[in-house]
Amino acid sequence: MPWWLFRRRSRSTSGAPAPAQPSSGWQLGEVALPLLHGSRRYLQEQPYLLPKDLGEVNRLDFQHYILRAVLRGNYLAPIQQPRRILDVGCGTGQWAFELAQQFPQAQVIGLDLEQVKAATSPPPNYRFVQGDILQGLPFDNDSFDFVHQRLLVLAIPQAAWPDAVQELVRVTAPGGWVELVEAGTALQDYLPSGPATQEFYQLGSQLAALRSLDGEGLVMRSLTRYLEEAGLVNIHYQVLDVPLGEWGGRIGSLTALNVREGWKAISAPIAARFGRSEQDLLQLIERASQEWNEFRTSSRMAVAYGQKP
Ligand SMILES: C[S@@+](CC[C@H](N)C(=O)[O-])C[C@H]1O[C@@H](n2cnc3c(N)ncnc32)[C@H](O)[C@@H]1O
Numbered sequence: 001m002p003w004w005l006f007r008r009r010s011r012s013t014s015g016a017p018a019p020a021q022p023s024s025g026w027q028l029g030e031v032a033l034p035l036l037h038g039s040r041r042y043l044q045e046q047p048y049l050l051p052k053d054l055g056e057v058n059r060l061d062f063q064h065y066i067l068r069a070v071l072r073g074n075y076l077a078p079i080q081q082p083r084r085i086l087d088v089g090c091g092t093g094q095w096a097f098e099l100a101q102q103f104p105q106a107q108v109i110g111l112d113l114e115q116v117k118a119a120t121s122p123p124p125n126y127r128f129v130q131g132d133i134l135q136g137l138p139f140d141n142d143s144f145d146f147v148h149q150r151l152l153v154l155a156i157p158q159a160a161w162p163d164a165v166q167e168l169v170r171v172t173a174p175g176g177w178v179e180l181v182e183a184g185t186a187l188q189d190y191l192p193s194g195p196a197t198q199e200f201y202q203l204g205s206q207l208a209a210l211r212s213l214d215g216e217g218l219v220m221r222s223l224t225r226y227l228e229e230a231g232l233v234n235i236h237y238q239v240l241d242v243p244l245g246e247w248g249g250r251i252g253s254l255t256a257l258n259v260r261e262g263w264k265a266i267s268a269p270i271a272a273r274f275g276r277s278e279q280d281l282l283q284l285i286e287r288a289s290q291e292w293n294e295f296r297t298s299s300r301m302a303v304a305y306g307q308k309p
Pocket of ligand 1: 046048050052060061064088089090091092095111112113114131132133134149150151152155156
């Protein structure tokens with residue numbers, strides 16, 4: 001089912017979701033990424049741009065610890081004692097593992113297209129569920145007290161965001177909270193920027209647009225609207241400018257390393273699509289990271305949360 005046909009799944013009279021429609025697969029359009037591209041592994045039938053491999057698992061865990069430090073915690077919503085917590089697009093599951101440890105009385109579910117880190121032993125109150133937010137969530141209405149979704153801007157096509165957020169709200173119980181964390185994808189989200197940063201940004205933005213993903217920072221700026229349109233109240237929106245590079249101390253150095261690895265992670269599809277050599281792109285990324293120190297660049301992200309009435 002292509003994303004523009006994505007609809008919230010119809011409900012049975014009991015309020016339970018109808019059985020999932022079989023997926024006819026994502027229509028990749030112009031850029032059909034091979035499953036294996038060089039040393040990286042990408043998903044074929046999804047708009048998701050980043051790789052699914054060990055290198056990305058390590059980057060996501062590394063990024064998790066940076067985000068936790070930047071946010072001074074794992075969430076901003078004023079949750080009390082949630083009984084059921086859902087993390088959509090849970091990645092390595094690290095955020096959900098920590099929530100499960102923090103709230104041992106709660107059941108915590110991590111949902112993703114694929115399970116990674118299956119070999120590690122998660123907390124006993126954690127469970128992985130395979131699912132696809134673009135196909136609707138396999139949960140009943142009003143099931144969770146806290147629904148969290150972080151960094152899916154390169155996974156959910158821009159036009160599918162309102163429906164995706166409605167789906168998060170559908171499974172949230174009255175009084176429960178939904179929290180969204182997203183990174184900026186516009187050039188204005190890397191300011192001030194030098195020429196190498198601008199050049200790489202243009203390539204990434206064009207690649208995102210080919211998959212109908214947001215390469216212009218619109219999703220991050222629309223989080224409040226999505227939550228409002230989905231009927232939430234008590235909405236809060238917070239922008240965070242995180243330094244990139246040694247000029248920003250320890251967080252700046254770690255964030256620069258994370259962004260550098262994230263950019264490398266999409267270099268293979270950029271090289272394939274725009275006829276650039278990967279070597280050339282790696283040099284561009286190195287020049288960009290030098291600029292971040294020279295220009296004292298920051299990268300922008302935002303957190304939005306709201307409560308279901
Ligand atoms: C950038 S990672 C972020 C992971 C995690 N939220 C975090 O902050 O560490 C995006 C995750 O979303 C997952 N994903 C992509 N498309 C998805 C979809 N349609 N439904 C559910 N998960 C999806 C990917 O497999 C990946 O694990």
